Amino acid sequence: MRDDDIATAMRALGHPVRLNILRILATQQQSPCCCSDVTVSLPLAQSTVSQHIKVLFDAGLIERKSRGTRNCYTIRHDRLADLGAAYTGLLAGLAGGPIKELEMDPV
Amino acid sequence: MRDDDIATAMRALGHPVRLNILRILATQQQSPCCCSDVTVSLPLAQSTVSQHIKVLFDAGLIERKSRGTRNCYTIRHDRLADLGAAYTGLLAGLAGGPIKELEMDPV
DNA sequence: TTCTTTTATCGTAATGTACCGATAAAAGAA
DNA sequence: TTCTTTTATCGGTACATTACGATAAAAGAA
Numbered sequence: 134m135r136d137d138d139i140a141t142a143m144r145a146l147g148h149p150v151r152l153n154i155l156r157i158l159a160t161q162q163q164s165p166c167c168c169s170d171v172t173v174s175l176p177l178a179q180s181t182v183s184q185h186i187k188v189l190f191d192a193g194l195i196e197r198k199s200r201g202t203r204n205c206y207t208i209r210h211d212r213l214a215d216l217g218a219a220y221t222g223l224l225a226g227l228a229g230g231p232i233k234e235l236e237m238d239p240v
Numbered sequence: 241m242r243d244d245d246i247a248t249a250m251r252a253l254g255h256p257v258r259l260n261i262l263r264i265l266a267t268q269q270q271s272p273c274c275c276s277d278v279t280v281s282l283p284l285a286q287s288t289v290s291q292h293i294k295v296l297f298d299a300g301l302i303e304r305k306s307r308g309t310r311n312c313y314t315i316r317h318d319r320l321a322d323l324g325a326a327y328t329g330l331l332a333g334l335a336g337g338p339i340k341e342l343e344m345d346p347v
Numbered sequence: 348t349t350c351t352t353t354t355a356t357c358g359t360a361a362t363g364t365a366c367c368g369a370t371a372a373a374a375g376a377a
Numbered sequence: 378t379t380c381t382t383t384t385a386t387c388g389g390t391a392c393a394t395t396a397c398g399a400t401a402a403a404a405g406a407a
Binding site (some may be wrong): 255257284285287288291292295306308309310 | 394395396397398399403404405
């Protein structure tokens with residue numbers, strides 16, 4: 134995962150409303166969840182929710198499936214796990230300190 | 241960790257330059273690392289780096305220590321770990337699905 | 348004291364984000 | 378066909394972010 138992708142995903146998660154959208158998608162995981170389903174659970178206009186969904190979608194954190202007149206969104210758990218792994222890797226790199234190159238090439 | 245704090249920390253990590261600043265701080269962990277030390281490692285003006293550092297500081301991800309005429313910054317590994325735990329908790333909540341309340345209150 | 352170093356902050360410009368209402372396109376129902 | 382539902386996108390407003398150069402304050406050196 135490149136730094137740009139990590140940053141994009143982090144920024145997508147960097148808004149409380151979008152965290153809640155993920156939770157809403159998780160809650161209604163059984164039946165497919167569309168934009169209007171999310172909107173009724175939030176004190177925001179439909180256009181605003183659609184915009185937040187787009188941010189999550191562009192960051193690759195949710196998936197879109199066209200079902201009739203609605204677009205159903207589901208969480209991409211694989212991508213969220215990837216981000217978690219990338220974050221763990223980042224922390225490991227930060228903990229190492231300046232002796233990092235010795236660890237990578239032990240002859 | 242509240243949603244607002246998670247979002248703030250995520251947003252602070254949501255820029256490639258700030259990821260690099262953390263890595264630079266980690267690399268020069270031995271000797272205290274100040275703003276000018278970070279600046280020479282980046283193709284950015286000192287004022288811009290100072291601003292990025294402020295974002296990380298305001299998010300609680302780095303610590304400031306006044307040492308003479310310079311301000312030395314160090315990584316707050318505890319806060320980064322907190323964020324990792326919060327993220328893990330978020331993922332667990334998202335994986336659970338709509339049966340979440342049954343798990344929390346098994347009588 | 349004066350000089351230098353270092354940093355945060357100010358001012359500014361360009362760009363991005365967050366919200367809203369209105370609207371056009373797509374798909375199903377009548 | 379016409380009507381309804383749903384959604385993405387457009388236009389607009391307000392505010393935040395990112396970048397820069399310039400500058401004042403603080404602390405040490407001369």
